[in-house]
Amino acid sequence: MQLEKLQAFVLSNSDYGESDRIVSLFTLEHGRLRGFARGARNSRKRFGPALETFARIDVQLSQKDGLSSLRGADVITLYSGIRGELGAIAHALYTCELVECLTPEGVPLPRLYRLLAAYLERLDSGQLDEADRRMFEINLLNILGYRPSLEECSRCGAKYDGHGALLQQDGELVCRFCAATGRKLPLPALQRLGSCLDTSRFGQIPFDEESLAAAACLLDESIAGHASRKLKSLDFLQQICP
């Protein structure tokens, strides 16, 4: 049996049987994985608050017969600043579910790990800005290889002119010569999203209202196209932050 110490975020956890839990983790070293936490429901002593969703932890895992078991976990931070604010909680839960739903199991994604850490720190500091959510999402799509075509038409390859791009139903972006219909995405919105990929710091790219609405349209459509299921936390987020 091999014991490993990993850095991780808790993406979600669910009860298993009488006293155990299955914990979904996003680790720096191996990406997303699921671990079995024996006795986690009965004994708070063993794991304390370390298995709360969006906690950042050091975790000791053992592998046996393809199953990961949690041997221990130490809290790095619970992000108490997020936990005191409903809007921040909704964003953090949504972000964790997004990572859980879109990332492959067992593939290390250190850039995404750092992005998630930076975004949670931003939320924890009391900043609640939809532009930050969109910055997280476009970078997530980019890291996973799902980046929408922000500069040129995905069909004919021509650079977008002053008319911007047209969004198709599956999240595809095309020029006005390649499609007759679709939601129009103005060029400045596409440029701002492109700029989000050039910085790893939140709060650097200002979005006006029109650009933010366009970014929301594009990203919501793209994410829905790549997610294997509807995100449960999205309803909660939309209720809290309409």
Ligand SMILES: [Zn+2]
């Ligand atoms: Zn085209």
